[in-house]
Amino acid sequence: MIRLDKVSKRYPNGHYGLVDVSLTIRRGEFLFLVGPSGAGKSSLIRLLYREEAASQGEVFVDQFKLSSLRRSQVARLRRQLGVVFQDVKLLPQRTVYQNVAFAMEAVGASTRDIRKRVPQVLELVGLSRSRDNYPHQLSGGEQQRVGIARALVNNPIYVIADEPTGNLDPETARDIVKLFVEINRRGATVIMATHAKDIVNQMQRRVVAIERGRVVRDEVRGAYGYES
Amino acid sequence: MAMNLNGVSYIVRETMRNLIRNSWMSLASVSTVAISMFVLSFFLVLTINLNHVTAVLQSQVEMKIFINRHVPRSQELALLRQARHWPDVRRIDFFTKQQAAASLKQEFPDQRDLVALISKSNPLFDGYDVYTYRPQAIPQLAERFHKESIVHTVVYEGQVVSRLDKLSNILRWVGWIVEGLLGLATLFIIVNTIRLAVFARRREVQVMKLVGATDWFIRWPFVLEGMVLGILGSLVADGLVDGGYRWLTGAAAVALPFWPLAPLHSVMSEVLMFTLIGGVLVGVLASMVALRRFLRI
Ligand SMILES: Nc1ncnc2c1ncn2[C@@H]1O[C@H](COP(=O)(O)OP(=O)(O)OP(=O)(O)O)[C@@H](O)[C@H]1O
Ligand SMILES: [Mg+2]
Numbered sequence: 001m002i003r004l005d006k007v008s009k010r011y012p013n014g015h016y017g018l019v020d021v022s023l024t025i026r027r028g029e030f031l032f033l034v035g036p037s038g039a040g041k042s043s044l045i046r047l048l049y050r051e052e053a054a055s056q057g058e059v060f061v062d063q064f065k066l067s068s069l070r071r072s073q074v075a076r077l078r079r080q081l082g083v084v085f086q087d088v089k090l091l092p093q094r095t096v097y098q099n100v101a102f103a104m105e106a107v108g109a110s111t112r113d114i115r116k117r118v119p120q121v122l123e124l125v126g127l128s129r130s131r132d133n134y135p136h137q138l139s140g141g142e143q144q145r146v147g148i149a150r151a152l153v154n155n156p157i158y159v160i161a162d163e164p165t166g167n168l169d170p171e172t173a174r175d176i177v178k179l180f181v182e183i184n185r186r187g188a189t190v191i192m193a194t195h196a197k198d199i200v201n202q203m204q205r206r207v208v209a210i211e212r213g214r215v216v217r218d219e220v221r222g223a224y225g226y227e228s
Numbered sequence: 229m230a231m232n233l234n235g236v237s238y239i240v241r242e243t244m245r246n247l248i249r250n251s252w253m254s255l256a257s258v259s260t261v262a263i264s265m266f267v268l269s270f271f272l273v274l275t276i277n278l279n280h281v282t283a284v285l286q287s288q289v290e291m292k293i294f295i296n297r298h299v300p301r302s303q304e305l306a307l308l309r310q311a312r313h314w315p316d317v318r319r320i321d322f323f324t325k326q327q328a329a330a331s332l333k334q335e336f337p338d339q340r341d342l343v344a345l346i347s348k349s350n351p352l353f354d355g356y357d358v359y360t361y362r363p364q365a366i367p368q369l370a371e372r373f374h375k376e377s378i379v380h381t382v383v384y385e386g387q388v389v390s391r392l393d394k395l396s397n398i399l400r401w402v403g404w405i406v407e408g409l410l411g412l413a414t415l416f417i418i419v420n421t422i423r424l425a426v427f428a429r430r431r432e433v434q435v436m437k438l439v440g441a442t443d444w445f446i447r448w449p450f451v452l453e454g455m456v457l458g459i460l461g462s463l464v465a466d467g468l469v470d471g472g473y474r475w476l477t478g479a480a481a482v483a484l485p486f487w488p489l490a491p492l493h494s495v496m497s498e499v500l501m502f503t504l505i506g507g508v509l510v511g512v513l514a515s516m517v518a519l520r521r522f523l524r525i
Contacts, residue, residue, distance in 0.1 A: 049438065051525065071443055078440035089438070091431055102432070105238055106441035154439070 001026055002048065002158070002189075007057035009043050009213075017043030019213040020057070025191065027157070030184045032200050033193040034224055035210040041193040042086055044210065045162050048191075049081050050074050061158070079107055082156030082188075084164045088147040090135040096122065096146050097131040103150045121149045125179060141168045141176075148176065152183065159183055161192045165199070174199060197224040242449035246425040247456060253421040254457060260417045261461020261510065262468070264410040265503040269469040271403030272499055273490075278396035280490035291366060291373075291384040294353035299378045304354060307376055314372065316365035317358065325352040353380055411510060418457055418514035422450050426522050437525040446523065450515040458511030462503040469499050 002025040009017040018040045025031055033041045046052040047059050050066055059066040064077045090099050097118055104114045122128050125145040135143055144164055151159060159180065165173035177192075177199050184190045194200065200207060200223065207222025208215060217225065247254050295304050308322050323331075329346040346352065358373075360366060370382040426433065436446050473495055480489055 051438070075437075075440045075442045078438065081440075083438065085438075089431070089435055091435060102435065103439040106436040106439050106445065108445065150439070 001060070001062065002191075003060040004044075004047075005058045005060070007047065007054045007059060009040075009047060009052060010055040016213050017052075018047070018054075018210075021210075021213070021215050022057075023208065023215060023218070025189065027189055028184070028187065029206060030181070030190045030203075031192070031206045031208060032203070032222070032224075033191060033208050033210065034195070034200060034226065035216075036226065037195075039210045040213040041210055042162050043213070045083070045160055045191070045193060048158075048160055049078055049083050079154065080157045082151035082154065082159045084144070084147045084151045084159075084161035086162035086166070086193075088143055090143060090146055090150075092135050095132050095134055096127055096138070096149075099135070099146055100149045100153050103153050107154060109154075117153060121153045124152070125149045126175075141172045144168065145176065148179065156188065158189045158191065161190070163193050163195065165194060165196050170196075170198065177203070197226065200224040239448045239452060243452040243456065246422075246429075246449060246453050249428065250421060250424050253424055257418050257421045257457045258461045258464065260414050261458055261507055262464035264407075264414040264510075265462045265465035265506060266468055267410055268403070268407050268506060269465055269499045269503060271399065271407065272502055273469065273473065273495055275396055275399055275403065276495055276498060277490050278392060278399065281488055282392045282396065284488045291358040291360070291370060291382060292355055293358060293373050293382055294355040294380045296378050296380045297353065299354075303378055307378060308356060311356070311358075311373070314369070316360045316362050316369060318361050319359040321357040322354075323357065324354050325350050328352040328355065411506070414461075414510050415514050415517070418454055418511060419518045421457065422454055422515045422518035425453060426450060426518055430522055433519075433522050434525055437523065443523050447515065447519055450519055451512055454511030454513075454515035454518075455508050456511070458507030458509070458514075459504060460507075462507035465503055466496070466500055470496055 002023075004021050004023045007021045008019050011017060021040075021044065033044065035041055043052070047054055047066070048061060050069065054067065061077060062080060064073065066077070069077060091102065094102060100121060101114050101118050104117065109117075119128065119131075122131055125148050127142065127145055127149065130138060130142060135146065138146070144166075148161070148164055151161070161180065164180075165176050168176065173196050177196070180190050180192060181203075204221045207217070207219050207224070209217035209222075209225060304322070308320060311317060312320055329350050329352055332346060332352075333343050358369065360369060366384050370384055373379050373382050433446055470492075473492055477489055477492060480487055
């Protein structure tokens with residue numbers, strides 16, 4: 001379970017990313033995070049994997065209380081999470097396969113497990129044929145799918161995706177969301193920040209809307225609710 | 229810090245890659261370590277030799293007690309028996325004036341006049357050679373012997389020994405200070421070499437952190453790189469010291485045949501130990517410093 005308790009995030013330059021946000025996400029949920037650009041979606045997500053620390057309030061992820069994590073526990077927290085970053089963060093000098101395998105190497109997986117698991121995940125995101133390409137040889141959508149594969153490869157309990165369908169055509173975007181639905185069906189909790197109005201409306205899942213750092217709407221079967 | 233075989237092969241691969249990618253900086257680091265370790269060894273060799281000389285001098289006669297003439301032999305021996313139980317006394321050898329004359333003749337066979345003099349009418353005294361456990365105790369002990377009525381003179385070279393002791397203490401301090409400064413310089417250079425390697429891989433480090441790699445898993449290749457640089461530099465220095473000391477002992481055997489130089493193997497074993505430990509420490513420390521900023525994600 002993820003729980004935010006009256007969380008505010010104030011950046012060093014004085015800007016507020018989040019203001020007094022309280023939110024509970026249970027295991028197995030599928031949640032869309034919506035809101036206009038600059039609302040604070042990425043700010044919330046960065047708090048979850050502890051790239052940033054809350055300025056006020058407390059964030060809990062399962063047994064982890066994020067304000068009082070030691071360095072070694074930060075690593076353990078992050079192993080529970082599969083994060084798709086808004087800026088993808090692929091390594092340009094490594095191939096698709098190596099980029100995905102890298103996330104397994106980093107947590108000390110065996111070569112055998114890596115050889116078995118990476119092709120499976122590449123198959124899942126539909127990149128089997130591009131496995132030996134470098135990121136610059138891929139389209140934007142394909143790069144985002146590599147990011148997704150890397151987030152999924154260690155079988156995380158929580159999949160947290162920050163606009164994984166940004167700059168994709170609606171067709172591909174829908175495929176990717178279907179992928180997340182499938183992962184969610186297999187048991188993972190999915191949190192997805194997005195601007196994809198049609199998809200959100202169509203899916204009828206929980207929608208949390210943020211505006212200027214505050215949660216303004218939290219609906220179990222929500223709609224996007226903004227003109228795009 | 230638990231690590232399986234996959235981890236180990238990853239670490240070794242990464243280390244090699246870093247070393248080769250920055251081969252010029254690696255070379256510069258190895259040279260700096262070598263210079264610094266050579267200076268460390270220089271002071272080590274000096275101190276080891278001073279200690280050696282001090283030990284040799286201490287094992288030689290430390291104090292000579294000469295007994296008044298015409299004292300009955302029984303009285304001489306009585307003092308001898310007593311003095312053996314005084315604190316700090318290690319050994320006492322009694323000698324007669326005939327023995328004293330014989331050993332003088334043996335020591336200076338070329339001094340004709342001297343030999344003639346002591347052969348004709350022996351002007352020497354009976355006496356004791358006294359050895360102690362603590363060279364510092366020599367002055368008091370000398371005082372104590374001097375108070376005995378049958379004692380004529382007390383002669384000792386304790387001053388030499390204690391001056392050598394002082395000198396090697398000073399040398400040790402100077403050595404530590406110079407070595408401290410050099411160590412900092414070395415650290416600085418290695419930190420920069422490794423920082424280059426880390427900088428080239430900062431994206432990798434960032435991604436590793438974000439997917440949950442532990443700090444130690446990320447550190448190991450860089451720590452190993454630092455250790456390799458440190459050890460290589462130390463070995464270069466050790467080679468130089470070994471060659472230099474062999475040359476020195478050779479030269480000294482001709483120029484100063486009686487100067488007691490410490491043997492090569494005892495010098496080298498200490499030099500090796502200190503430089504290798506120093507090299508590893510500097511390398512590990514440098515890599516930790518270089519990485520600190522990049523691990524703070
Ligand atoms: N590192 C930062 N330093 C200072 N201000 C920041 C920082 N990151 C975000 N902000 C500010 O916090 C607010 C929320 O930004 P955030 O990136 O969370 O928005 P978002 O909802 O993810 O937007 P988008 O949909 O464009 O990705 C914005 O006003 C932004 O300027
Ligand atoms: Mg964002």
